[in-house]
Amino acid sequence: MDIVNSYIVEYLLNVTPERDEILEDMEQYALARNFPVIGPLVGRLLYALAKATQAERILELGSGFGYSAYWFAKALGKNGEVICTEGNPDNAEHAQVYFHRGKIANKVKFLVGDALKLIDEVDGQFDIIFNDIDKHQYPKAFRKAVPRLRKGGLLISDNVLWSGRILDRRPDADTAGILTYNRLIYSSKELFTTIIPLRDGVSISIKL
Numbered sequence: 001m002d003i004v005n006s007y008i009v010e011y012l013l014n015v016t017p018e019r020d021e022i023l024e025d026m027e028q029y030a031l032a033r034n035f036p037v038i039g040p041l042v043g044r045l046l047y048a049l050a051k052a053t054q055a056e057r058i059l060e061l062g063s064g065f066g067y068s069a070y071w072f073a074k075a076l077g078k079n080g081e082v083i084c085t086e087g088n089p090d091n092a093e094h095a096q097v098y099f100h101r102g103k104i105a106n107k108v109k110f111l112v113g114d115a116l117k118l119i120d121e122v123d124g125q126f127d128i129i130f131n132d133i134d135k136h137q138y139p140k141a142f143r144k145a146v147p148r149l150r151k152g153g154l155l156i157s158d159n160v161l162w163s164g165r166i167l168d169r170r171p172d173a174d175t176a177g178i179l180t181y182n183r184l185i186y187s188s189k190e191l192f193t194t195i196i197p198l199r200d201g202v203s204i205s206i207k208l
């Protein structure tokens with residue numbers, strides 16, 4: 001199920017300014033391999049949120065080959081840092097090529113392994129945690145991420161409407177993970193949450 005009417009998506013993509021050459025190459029790479037990146041509409045949202053909150057320290061759970069991290073890194077000031085976590089080392093290698101081309105390699109640290117273990121190995125608090133790992137793991141990501149956000153920080157998750165599968169009568173493990181996650185972020189007393197039905201649904205939770 002399309003979350004957003006396809007004509008509206010087409011309009012939004014047409015009205016969206018061109019990206020830099022590296023982001024456009026990354027979009028082509030993702031398209032050719034059917035790799036699920038956030039795309040330019042959500043990329044601009046992440047960039048806007050990082051700028052609006054003056055984020056300096058961002059943690060990504062599930063970085064793929066670095067497309068979403070690239071948007072974040074471009075929004076950061078000179079002392080800003082994005083820590084990427086990704087299970088597939090091939091993706092990490094590809095990401096480095098793009099980060100060097102985009103002259104943002106100095107702002108990005110890329111860790112390979114299980115994001116839900118790596119989060120325990122990095123110190124300190126974050127201004128933004130962006131969660132895009134396997135969907136059945138979202139409830140665990142919630143439990144690990146919330147304590148690591150500063151007050152006023154953002155927990156952002158992609159795919160929270162999951163192509164409409166959140167309406168399934170018999171949800172599979174990934175859908176069930178998202179359903180639980182959405183309940184957790186809306187009911188948490190530590191968070192104020194909203195879901196934006198952009199692309200596949202993006203949740204934004206502010207730590208109170």
Ligand SMILES: C[S@@+](CC[C@H](N)C(=O)[O-])C[C@H]1O[C@@H](n2cnc3c(N)ncnc32)[C@H](O)[C@@H]1O
Binds near residue numbers: 061064066091115
């Ligand atoms: C949807 S893709 C990420 C796309 C990326 N955020 C972007 O938009 O550019 C999800 C990625 O998370 C990785 N992944 C899934 N579960 C993970 C986990 N528990 N730890 C580390 N990486 C994980 C997968 O290998 C995949 O590359």
